[in-house]
Every structure is written in C-alpha cells, then in structure tokens.
Amino acid sequence: MWPPRSSRRTRAAAALIAASLVFATGAQAEGPVPYRIAGDGIPESLTGAPGDATRGRALVLARTTTCILCHSGPFPETRFQGDLAPDLTGAGNRWSVSQLRLRLVDASHFNPETIMPSYYRADGLVRVGRNFAGKPILSATEIEDIVAFLATLRD
Amino acid sequence: MSFWRAIALAALCAAAPALLAGEIPPEARRSGYSFMGPDTRAMQDDDTSNPGMLFVLDGEALWTKKAGSADKACADCHGDARSSMKGVAARYPAFDKSLGHPVTLDQRINLCRADHQQATPLPYESRDLLALSAFVAHQSRGFAITAGDDPQLKPFVAQGRDLFMRREGQLNLACTNCHDDNFDKRLAGAPITQAQPTGYPLYRLEWQTLGSLERRLRSCMTGVRAQAYDYGSPELVTLELYLMSRARGLPMETPAVRP
Structure with missing residues (x-):
C-alpha cells in the first residue's frame, strides 16, 4: 500500500496497541478446546457429552450459524436456503458422527480450497472483526448439537 | 508438433487476453443487472421510477x-458537465500524479x-457527495469501463487483486470464492x-438510499465477519x-438500482 501520512511513531504506537489487544483477547480464553483427530473423524464429543438433536435442528436453520446460507435440506418451513454446498438430506447416511464432527470442526482438513468455514477454529485467520476475534464460529456445545441433528438426517 | 500447429498455438496464445486463473473472460462478464428480477430492472430502466435519478x-x-472561500462552483472550471464529464467516471479510480x-x-x-474551491471535504456517504458523484458518473452512462x-x-491493480483473492474474517472467505x-x-x-x-453510486432497495461501492465492499466484509477497511483507505481504493x-x-x- 502507499505510505500513510502518519508518522513512524504513530505506527509504532498502533503496533503496541495491537500487540496488547492480542494479549487481552488471548487472556479471555474463549478459544476452542483441544480435540483428537483419528482417521477421517473426531471420535470423541467436544463437550464429553452427546448433543441435542432438537437444538441442533434449530441451530442449522438459524441464519447466524450460517449453515442454511449455503446448504439446503429437508426444511420445508424455510424459504431462503442456499445452493453453494450439498443438500443436507441424507447426511446421516453419508457420514458417521465422527466424520460429521470433523467436517464441522475443520472442513479444510479434507480440502484446503473448500469454501466451508472451519467452525471450530480461532487461529490462522486474517482481519477477523472485533466482535469475533479469538472465538470459533460455533461453540463446542453447538457443534455437538448440530452433529447430533445431522446424524438423524437419513433417507 | 508440426510447424503449422506450433504457429497456430503461438497465435492463439498471443491473441488470448492476459487472464489469470479463475478470472472471468470479457465475453462472460455480466452486470449485476442481469441477475435481477424484471421489477427491479424496470425500476432502473425508467428514469422517472429510478430513485437514483433524484x-x-x-x-x-x-x-x-x-462553495468554499474561493466562491467557485464546479461549473466555473468544468463548464457543462454533459460534455466535460462525459466518459470520465468510466476511467475512475484514476492515477493522481501529485499524490502518486x-x-x-x-x-x-x-x-x-x-484545492480549487477552498471548501471543506464532503463526508463519505453524505448526500451531497453521493449526489455529485452520481451526477458526474451519470455522464458516463453507456460508456465502456476502461x-x-x-x-x-x-x-x-495488482494490490487490489491480491485483496480480492485473500481470505478474510471469521468465515475465512475471499471475494473470489463467491464472485x-x-x-x-x-x-x-x-x-x-x-x-x-x-452502476455506482447506486440505489440499493435494501439500503433505501444511494450508496457507494465502498459501502458495498464494507458490508461484504462485515458479512464474512472481517474488520471492514476505512472509507478512503488504500485497501478500499485498490479493491x-x-x-x-x-x-x-x-x-x-x-x-443503477439493485435489490
């Protein structure tokens, strides 16, 4: 980019503020908990407990989780569904719970070029908005609820 | 490969525009207009129903x-915009020699x-700036973008392209992934x-007002949960x-009118 008019000192101060923000967000510890990948999935629940499929259905349909922006599925009550990604009908036939979990946690594990976000990742991202910095898109509980619901989608 | 085949291939390569992978070739480029429904198209097409014309x-x-302490109007230097501003907006953003x-x-x-009116700058997205910008750009309606x-x-241009290709935000998406x-x-x-x-500045039904391309870019960035660049920042200008x-x-x- 072309040189800004601000002095070097201002830039140094900005860097210092940015550095302290990094420490501040790091201390908040809203980041993801560690998980273990085995083969093509994550066998253990992220919360240590099974998810709630009813809550999971509501989460898939909530636009804030972003699922329905790209995917469609067997949701007759929802008018505005996306077609950028596969229809979720039959997802429970195609994938095991372990595979579904890893697909939600980090789809880029299977395809680095995928447009599907890694829903349980908070590092290695660029220019994340202030309200979202240091946090994964979904919490461990939300991931487990959605996984539990998707597993019920059988043809 | 035969001699003539080699020549034909060389000719083909020379004739092909310098397109990079993933880019849309000229003959496949389509305005947002072609993605709209008939009602929104009709609204844009008829100047008496196009809210942008106001x-x-x-x-x-x-x-x-x-305006300003020089007490000068745009017209005092530029005359009739219908001739002096013809085709100008189709060439913007343009290189400024003194700023580099x-x-x-x-x-x-x-x-x-x-510089010429000794007037205060109009704030980004203010009605007056959008109106002047729309009036000037309207003099280029129908002109091919260059x-x-x-x-x-x-x-x-290369810097802007890098930004277009760069994944950003919590959703980790680049402009290119969708567009x-x-x-x-x-x-x-x-x-x-x-x-x-x-068609910028354009009237967006969602906004219920005219808005700049920078406003649109910023709302796309907010959509992927990225920190939007400031109005007038080098990033938005190069994008x-x-x-x-x-x-x-x-x-x-x-x-233009868009949904």
Whole structure:
C-alpha cells in the first residue's frame, strides 16, 4: 500500500496497541478446546457429552450459524436456503458422527480450497472483526448439537 | 508438433487476453443487472421510477452552486458537465500524479473542493457527495469501463487483486470464492453476482438510499465477519480499482438500482 501520512511513531504506537489487544483477547480464553483427530473423524464429543438433536435442528436453520446460507435440506418451513454446498438430506447416511464432527470442526482438513468455514477454529485467520476475534464460529456445545441433528438426517 | 500447429498455438496464445486463473473472460462478464428480477430492472430502466435519478438531479444543482472561500462552483472550471464529464467516471479510480497513487471519483471531488474551491471535504456517504458523484458518473452512462488501463496503475491493480483473492474474517472467505467461482448460485436464496461495479453510486432497495461501492465492499466484509477497511483507505481504493479493471468493457449504468 502507499505510505500513510502518519508518522513512524504513530505506527509504532498502533503496533503496541495491537500487540496488547492480542494479549487481552488471548487472556479471555474463549478459544476452542483441544480435540483428537483419528482417521477421517473426531471420535470423541467436544463437550464429553452427546448433543441435542432438537437444538441442533434449530441451530442449522438459524441464519447466524450460517449453515442454511449455503446448504439446503429437508426444511420445508424455510424459504431462503442456499445452493453453494450439498443438500443436507441424507447426511446421516453419508457420514458417521465422527466424520460429521470433523467436517464441522475443520472442513479444510479434507480440502484446503473448500469454501466451508472451519467452525471450530480461532487461529490462522486474517482481519477477523472485533466482535469475533479469538472465538470459533460455533461453540463446542453447538457443534455437538448440530452433529447430533445431522446424524438423524437419513433417507 | 508440426510447424503449422506450433504457429497456430503461438497465435492463439498471443491473441488470448492476459487472464489469470479463475478470472472471468470479457465475453462472460455480466452486470449485476442481469441477475435481477424484471421489477427491479424496470425500476432502473425508467428514469422517472429510478430513485437514483433524484440524487443525479441534486448533483446537477450542486454542480452550479458556489462553495468554499474561493466562491467557485464546479461549473466555473468544468463548464457543462454533459460534455466535460462525459466518459470520465468510466476511467475512475484514476492515477493522481501529485499524490502518486490512485484516487476514487469521491476523492477527486473532495480534492477539487480543497484545492480549487477552498471548501471543506464532503463526508463519505453524505448526500451531497453521493449526489455529485452520481451526477458526474451519470455522464458516463453507456460508456465502456476502461479504468485501470493507465500503466501507472498496474501495481495498484495488482494490490487490489491480491485483496480480492485473500481470505478474510471469521468465515475465512475471499471475494473470489463467491464472485469468481460461484456466481449464479444462491446464498440464502439470493443470487450471487459477479461483483461488477457498473452502476455506482447506486440505489440499493435494501439500503433505501444511494450508496457507494465502498459501502458495498464494507458490508461484504462485515458479512464474512472481517474488520471492514476505512472509507478512503488504500485497501478500499485498490479493491475498487481492481473491480473496475475486472469489469473492463462493460457499460456504465449509474445510477443503477439493485435489490
């Protein structure tokens, strides 16, 4: 980019503020908990407990989780569904719970070029908005609820 | 490979435009207009129903209104915009020699205010700036976009392209993921366009007002949960420049109407 008019000192101060923000967000510890990948999935629940499929259905349909922006599925009550990604009908036939979990946690594990976000990742991202910095898109509980619901989608 | 085949291949390579992977070839470029329904198209097509024309009329009045301590109007230097501003917006953002970097049409208007009218700059997205910008850009309606042709702009177009290709935000998406690779598909039921900025400033029904390309870019960034660049920042200016050069050959539509 072309040189800004601000002095070097201002830039140094900005860097210092940015550095302290990094420490501040790091201390908040809203980041993801560690998980273990085995083969093509994550066998253990992220919360240590099974998810709630009813809550999971509501989460898939909530636009804030972003699922329905790209995917469609067997949701007759929802008018505005996306077609950028596969229809979720039959997802429970195609994938095991372990595979579904890893697909939600980090789809880029299977395809680095995928447009599907890694829903349980908070590092290695660029220019994340202030309200979202240091946090994964979904919490461990939300991931487990959605996984539990998707597993019920059988043809 | 035979001699003639080699020649034919060389000729083909030489004739092919310098396109990079994933980019939309000129003959496949489509304005956002082609993705709209018949009602929105009709609204844009008829100047008496196009709400953007109210801003153009405001801009026409501002063009001849004296401003600043120099007590000069745009028209005092530029005369009749219908001839002097013809085709100008199709070349913006343009390289500014004294600044050494590209400036948008909004920035050019404010530079003119500062340098020649001795007037205060108009804030980004203010009604007066949008109106003047719409009035000037309207004089290019129907002109093919040629922004970015100036060789001095080459490094800045490349910077804008890098930003277009860079994944950002919590959703980790780049502009190219939707607008090069997935146009014509539907995001939450709404068609994804090619992001060809042919009609800015434009009237967006969602905004219920006229808005700049920078406003649109910022709302896309918010959509992928990225920290939006500031109005007038080098990032937004180079992105705008890249987008305009990417739309090369498409006709200007200002003021366009979009859903």
